[in-house]
Amino acid sequence: MLLAQISDLHIKPPGRLAYGKVDTAALLRAAVASLTRLSPRPDVVLATGDLVDGGHAEEYALLQEILTPLAVPCFVVAGNHDERHPLREVFQGPGFGYLDQAGEFLQYAVDLGGLRLLVLDTVVPGEGRGQLCRERLRWLDERLAEDRRPTLVAMHHPPFATGIEHMDDMGLEGAEAFESIVAPYAHLERILCGHLHRSIQCRVGGTIASVCPSTAHQVALDLRPGASGAFIMEPPGYQLHLWQGGRLISHTCPVGDFSGPFPFG
Template sequence: MLIAQITDLHVRQPGQKAYRVVETDRYLPPTVAALNALDPRPEVVLITGDATDFGRPEEYATLAERLAPLEIPWYLIAGNHDDRQAMRAAFPEHDYLGEGPFIQYAIERFPLRLLALDTLIPGEGRGELCAQRLDWLAARLAEQPERPTLIFMHHPPFATGIAHMDAIGLTGAAEMAAIVRDYPNVERIICGHVHRTIFQRFAGTIASCCPSTAHQVALDLRDNGPSAFVMEPPGYQLHLWRDGELITHHAVFGDYGMPHPFHEEGGLIDE
């Protein structure tokens, strides 16, 4: 099973620039084309939040238009830039988005079980796992305690060392860890929010962040580092579930030419 993860699309209306720099809607068509062209093609695409920049209905309309050519089943969760009700209204055919206070659901039809966890606090940059959301997670994990499971969410449940992003990090991470620690079948927790590739051990498993399909958060590990972004290459991750193990590959979007061979006529090319 192959899972593609994209995140932090921050789609705005055509011609609008995020932070006066990034026309985020223009990055989505080449993203979709690249995913469609993958060989082998993923069975599913997980979009781990901040699908739009302000959660406006017109932004979701642009998002829907840009995602329409995607030929792979895809699933959304909400990030801090999203609006649950506007998201539901824009994608009525995605009934997994539900009608309750949170967007949380289980995807059961793949060899690897997928659990979507909601971390959104409306109007705030930080995330939260309240008692209700944590109880949902505990109940879902208890249903199938031996089945290999991947949790996907927006805010990572760990501090990254990028100070301005950690300032809008996740409340309830310790409580989540106490739940997850009892379930060694949790293979991975995949996240967005930080616009970078990051990994950390967490509660007996591995938690990770995925780069944005548009702009990246500047890699600045100073305690007083400013809130800033850079136009590093947009990226995504591929999570390969094979022989009972989950293997993650970082990849970037863009045309970098055809692969060049290492070997020729049975040996390494030495010239």
Template sequence: MLRDCVDHLSALDPQPDIVVATGDLTYLGSPEEYAYLRELLAPLECSVFLIPGNHDGRGALREAFADQGYFPEPSGGDRDFLNYTVEDYPLRLIALDTVVPGKPGGWLDETQIAWLDECLGESPSRPTMILMHHPPYVSGIAHMDAMMCGNSDALGAVVARHPQVERIICGHLHRPVHLRWHGTVVCTAPSPGFQVVLNLGKESPAEWIREPPACCLHLWRPETGLVTHISYIGDYGGPQPFPWT
């Protein structure tokens, strides 16, 4: 599945400037899985930035990709977060580590909220994208909403104070979802593997479905801002010309 996604991205014209993977990079978070992940990502010619999800192992991920230079050094704390910023592009990136080891849901504690507020305050005029695995909103898919990102009200209060936040991008839901949230737009990406069943009932069961794999393509232009497309992975026939062209 991931190999197909990498092939899909490698065939894009123009090529992306960067690729961001918003967590659940492995199933068990083992060193062997991260070694295989590196092998799968190797064909990409652009920079790749990763954040952990609830299926990842924070320490093993940090060690496997330490040479990339964007993960912080271990601090020895109880939750040794993989928060970081990327300053090299017109759109600034701020990565938030929402993982709670051993739990499917996420959380942002007050030290992370304060760190984000400080980072945003340092560059108030720079358009910024925040990356996180767990969505901070209620999607309506009950079994997924039970494991969203906790302390989201505190996150929203910070985001609302900083209008340069163009987008928050997330994973976890395995569905494309967009909404207005605290003065910005939150975009949850579909999965390059399987999707979660879209069931908006009050007691939706945990089910998956083989809907088409896909990824988000984010196009930044100063004159238009950030435009997000859904790009489907696979061969669906075509392209075919319209008959009137």
């Protein structure tokens, strides 16, 4: 089973650039083209939030159009730039039935065969920070307790501080409670996140939490206390998570025009 993770797509209304500079739609089209050229092709795609930039229905409609060539099940996670209502209005019908099981929060469980996927909603409407309240955490605890198959948890805000201060300032409230809930569950294979627009890994509650790069702009790496936030056009990318032999093997794949591949011999 091959799961492709894309994150922080930040799709704008047609013809608009993010921050006046970034053509997020063109960059996502390039990522989708790269994914459709893969052999083997991913079995499923997981999009870990900030799907669009302003939470508008026209942005979700454009996003859906850009994702169509993937032609595999696509599981969406809400991020701080998303709006639950227009997201659900656009992403419905065949292929998105999993959203029907979500209540107020966009949380749902998916059977991926040998693997189980639990999607969490960390959104605080109108704010950049994330939150896991008691209700959302109880749902997670119940889902983890009811099924001992290897499980992936997907959420937009990572449950750890990264050292990039301006991003940590809009981090995840409830991260400590989250960690104490997941720690006893040895079948939790990985925590897949977005929000940071970089590839980052950290141990959380005995498993690995990881952040996927953005398909568009990246957050500039600046570990100085007090450093102001900035983005940088480092290579965009996605991650491929291969479930093989009872392990999840994660590859980070930049998207761009690179020379090669060349044979070693």
